[in-house]
Amino acid sequence: ETVMTQSPATLSVSPGERATLSCRASQSVSSNVAWYQQKPGQAPRLLIYGASTRATGIPARFSGSGSGTEFTLTISSLQSEDFAVYYCQQYNNWPSLTFGGGTKVEIK
Amino acid sequence: EVQLVESGGALVQPGGSLRLSCTASGFTFGDSAMSWVRQAPGKGLEWVSGFSGNGDYTYYADSVTGRFTISRDTSKNTLYLQMNSLRGEDTAVYFCAKLQPWVGLDYWGQGTLVTVSS
Numbered sequence: 001e002t003v004m005t006q007s008p009a010t011l012s013v014s015p016g017e018r019a020t021l022s023c024r025a026s027q028s029v030s031s032n033v034a035w036y037q038q039k040p041g042q043a044p045r046l047l048i049y050g051a052s053t054r055a056t057g058i059p060a061r062f063s064g065s066g067s068g069t070e071f072t073l074t075i076s077s078l079q080s081e082d083f084a085v086y087y088c089q090q091y092n093n094w095p096s097l098t099f100g101g102g103t104k105v106e107i108k
Numbered sequence: 109e110v111q112l113v114e115s116g117g118a119l120v121q122p123g124g125s126l127r128l129s130c131t132a133s134g135f136t137f138g139d140s141a142m143s144w145v146r147q148a149p150g151k152g153l154e155w156v157s158g159f160s161g162n163g164d165y166t167y168y169a170d171s172v173t174g175r176f177t178i179s180r181d182t183s184k185n186t187l188y189l190q191m192n193s194l195r196g197e198d199t200a201v202y203f204c205a206k207l208q209p210w211v212g213l214d215y216w217g218q219g220t221l222v223t224v225s226s
Contacts, residue, residue: 032210034211036153036212036213043205044216045216046211046212046214049208049210050210050211089153089155089212091207091210091211091212094141094158094209095141095159095160095165095207097145097158097207099155101152102153
């Protein structure tokens with residue numbers, strides 16, 4: 001099983017600042033990584049797939065990068081609606097999937 | 109518009125059984141890969157089970173293998189999760205989600221709460 005490890009667990013950022021979230025896979029998953037955003041009481045929402053492609057309707061301030069075992073989600077200028085928990089997920093062996101533990105982005 | 113609506117969540121005693129349902133609309137259900145994902149209170153997301161688009165293959169997380177069974181009824185556009193021998197650690201909100209191959213889980217339901225407690 002491929003283990004996905006996210007860091008940091010919590011990221012404190014001021015509105016308008018840049019946020020950088022990391023995700024590491026225990027073995028290569030090529031570019032088969034997605035990122036999700038989840039707000040309290042809501043289902044997750046797909047943000048990024050293929051490590052770097054934004055899903056439909058996702059603002060350009062969200063960007064993803066990486067391949068192999070190291071991946072990054074960057075939010076260029078945090079808006080109030082971006083404070084949430086973010087999860088990475090590998091789907092290299094879909095339909096078997098694994099999620100990272102999540103990074104909570106909170107207001108500084 | 110794609111919609112996924114889960115139902116069947118309840119309070120159940122340890123060792124008991126429960127069947128969750130997920131009714132789908134707005135896409136070709138019979139051709140789509142689907143997944144169940146759960147989230148324990150205050151915790152992260154955990155993939156539970158998956159169903160291939162052609163219906164030939166099912167997949168399970170180690171934590172539920174032998175206890176949970178995923179199935180579908182294409183005539184009813186409904187995905188199921190039969191959960192047996194339930195444990196306290198199965199307490200969670202269970203989401204069904206549509207899996208787009210090589211993209212990820214592109215549509216999610218609102219979730220249904222399963223509580224395992226005596």
